[in-house]
Amino acid sequence: MKHYWILLLSLFAVACQPGGASEQNTAVEQASLITMNMEKTIYDFTLNDIDGKSVSLADFKGQKLLLVNVASKCGYTPQYEDLQNLHEQYGDKVTILAFPANNFGGQEPGTNEEIKQFCATNYGVGFQLFDKISVKGADKHPLYRWLSDKNMNGWNNQEPTWNFCKYLVDEEGSLVKFFPSSVNPMDEEIIGLL
DSSP states (O other), rough: OOHHHHHHHHHHHHHHHHHOOHHHHHHHHHHHHHHHHHHHHHOOEEETTTSSSSSEEGTTTTTTTEEEEEEEESSTTHHHHHHHHHHHTTTTTTTEEEEOOOOOOOOOOHHHHHHHHHHHHHOOOEEBBBOOOOOSSTOOOOHHHTOOOOHSSSSSSOOOOTTOOOOEETTSSOOOEEHHHHHHHHHHHTTTTT
């Protein structure tokens, strides 16, 4: 309801100022875009898992989420082991969602099947792996647009700077914190927020 009042006030402010109809139309479009961005939540996204099955993030309502962009040939790749440890030790407090991405140094060149095999063989991964996506640039996946645009998530403009960046989302679907690659999944900085 609050968003509609913002939109109405924006329209009223434009209508009371001198200017042509095109300026008013542009203002209406901008106010509408702001309202749409503010209303979109993390639960509005549906992605394919590593096996191609559709997964709605609405299925994770009421859970803390740790979203991580992952890669198989990175100096941070051993964090898969720590993500698995986090999953095993704190799985009742946080759900890990891993998104393979090839955006940094070409360090995730594999297919979904190759990534899945690598994770199972080398790290016994049991947490949720998704389809390979882009997490930055012109082809950035809409989920990562939401995570890295304060007009959409409420406060954060930080996009991943390398593989294994982490975003913590609370039980209500609000983005709480961004962690760079250097913060280990088992670090107290993360554990303390669970």
